[in-house]
Amino acid sequence: MDERVLSLPELFAARLGCADAPAVIAGEECLTFGELDRRSNQVAAYLAGRGAAAEVVVGISLPRSVDFVVAVLGVLKSGAAFLPIDPLEPLERKRFIVEDAHVLLTLTEERLRCDESIIDSFPADAPAHHPDPDSLAYVIYTSGSTGTPKGVMVQHASVVNYLTWAAEHYGGAEGGAVLQSPLNTDLGITSLFVPLLTGRPVHVLPGAESLIDELPMALARGGLGFVKLTPAHLDLLSAALDPATAGGAARLLIGGEALRFAQLDLWRTASPDTVIVNEYGPTEATVACCANEFPAATGGDGPVPIGHAIAGATLRVLDEQLRPVPDGEVGELYVGGPPVSRGYLHRPAMTAAAFLPDPGSDGGRVYRTGDLVRRDGGGMLVYVGRTDDQVKLGGHRIELGEVETVMRGIEGVRAVTVALRAPGTSAAALTAFVQLDDGVDTDGVLRVLRERLPDYMVPAEVHAVDTFPLTTQGKVNRTLLLESLDGTADTDLERDVSEIVGDLVAIKSVDVGESFFAMGGDSALAARLVTRLGRAYQVDVPDAVWLQRPSVAGFAELIRTYRRHGRDAALSLVGQS
Template sequence: TGKPKGVMVEHHHVENLHHALQSTVFAHCAPNSGVSLNASIAFDSSLKSLTSLLAGHRLIVIPADVRADGMALIEFLNTGGVDVLDCTPTQLDVLLAIGLLEHRRSDLTLLVGGEALTQQTWNRLAQADQIRAFNVYGPTECTVDATVTEITTEQTQPVIGKPIANARIYLLDAQHQLVPPGAVGELYIGGAGVARGYLNRADLTAERFLDDPFVQGARMYRTGDLARYRADGNLEFLGRNDHQVKIRGFRIELGEIEAQIASHPAVREAVVIARARQQDTQDQQLVAYVTLVAEIDAGALREHLAS
């Protein structure tokens, strides 16, 4: 439908996320650390910042105007008592480009998630002084994060790590059989974080939330992501198995946009792709290609999409 889906997450799912992060990421942070609220509360990753209050940390809300200004945000991180920053790779790449590492005055813990990390960004974080960075992965349907790994020079390629406490990760083939180590499979998540399903969407819930064939009475979530296990047991993310992309943390179905463009009477066919604005960056934009049956300009197509 192209409309947002409501995911039914229970309190104990969030509690498990909180304790799992406290035993991994926040185990390295001092008591009463300043944890930034960098995301909108409409974005699931904000839960990680909000629940840090349960462990006695301070919550520091980053003003919206500061969040939109890279240099202002770097200054805020230095002067606002921020010890922990949760961000997407897109935002992080902007901060790195304008001097986050060079201007950092004290230790900072980074939680990076929502999109895949490039090799270039992974390397910079692994080699950075005063920065301790963690790569986290997980869909909203499994309560924000399902895997975590610290970014270090020991791991030379980007990985999404291993399951957090009480989460189960399966890599399955088309017959829902486990693939061997090193083989590519679709990533399914089971365990404590799996949500009830989608609000008022029984059909979609049945499609994505399946019976767990390995744990009787349990359920698992089909992510649509492809991954494989590396020799060290870490998961390597390999992209989507469908026509869905992620831009700045938002999952977007390209087919839905193509259908709306093609619904205009002047359009015969439409193809939409995600393309990086610059090489080796996470800053992507959507680009549409069309064949026409009648003359129309791009502005009119944008108006059609907006309506």
């Protein structure tokens, strides 16, 4: 007889034998497992009284905090599914997500503050019933190819399947894990739940702090079981970290983008015993379905393989007719087995197009990832690129990932992103953005490319940049890179900054030249403003630099300078006004 699949609240309940052990640590605030259990039970009762139940979606728009962890558990215990919404997302996107998901209500700082006495009045007893394993656990919105976000529905059985595997592999270290990743992606699922399901603490880095302010300090304290982050965030961490503290976490879990061996150089030399885990998995396949684990001392060139199937996943590399491709050849990756999620919320046609009958089993489904991979000589999968990164230019079909791979092989090229500029027009052209070592120039890069690629695949332009702008999910933002070349974002940028400023000072029409303080802003509001702008635009400079010219125009100039010329150029703006 098969063992019954548990729900997330049931897995958490199994850890309550360590009720007095720390469960959530955020600065000076600490909750034990017992306190977390009781507070989340009260939130569950509060939500149930307002209609929360199976298949109902409850939004959570809170910064990284103890309250966020309590809210997530409370929603799950109520039987509902949680939908994480970044509080710093643009207002229109938040409105769209809430309406599109048919959210019952959204837990915000204001709601928790206003209803604190009501929540505290509910009994702290555990709910009488646990969610069914097949019921919805969470919804996470990802960017859609049409520009419209789509909600991915993940059921308890799938996330429990992944977390059970992850707890066995990552959960043994006493120090727990750091929760520092964006909360509106599934990167945080591992960092939040693996410690809680293994009796270890979650160290929550405050949402008001930037990654490279807080994470190096957390690693310096040492003793962490693991840290999970994207390759782009890994680059930022490498630049900010004291090599002596590189071993502050036993494991680095890296996912969300393609990882290169060169990005691990700091750990290879300073902390060779750190275990690197290159996790692969789209949100539709429940966090991760493939992994490659190795010590940082392992050398290599080019991309790090994404490894082998994990957590019961089946991975098929197929051609356009859904036939298996031979090892070594490139095909599209299809994921089957327990990790496969339900599909897209309220989008049956989109679900039917991406979730297909499994050609290798009866009655199963596979998710069509859109990722191109190949198997290497050791049987491991290697990520090659995206099917939707294929562009057509001058009658030729070009894989942007192939161009990027060739460029990464050029000596002195540290990182590269290739995009199509002005698609669909007579001015369409491949454009490359590179980070270069000292002594290497873009002309030299182009000379090598002309020797290694056919003419139609050689970028028309190669631009050296100090930093790559990131999305809130920690991925390279190609749109901002292209906009930095032609300035088309300037008007939109000032408009968006005006919306953020106006929201804080409660003014609908903002004069872009007027001082924030003349509009009614004070030091407390200025601190909130700087945090929101820095997070929204991935600009990491001290508060004093932001407030050198405290107007919409000044903020926009700083953001624009940081995007186009890097951090040092932005810092040099101090004293120029």
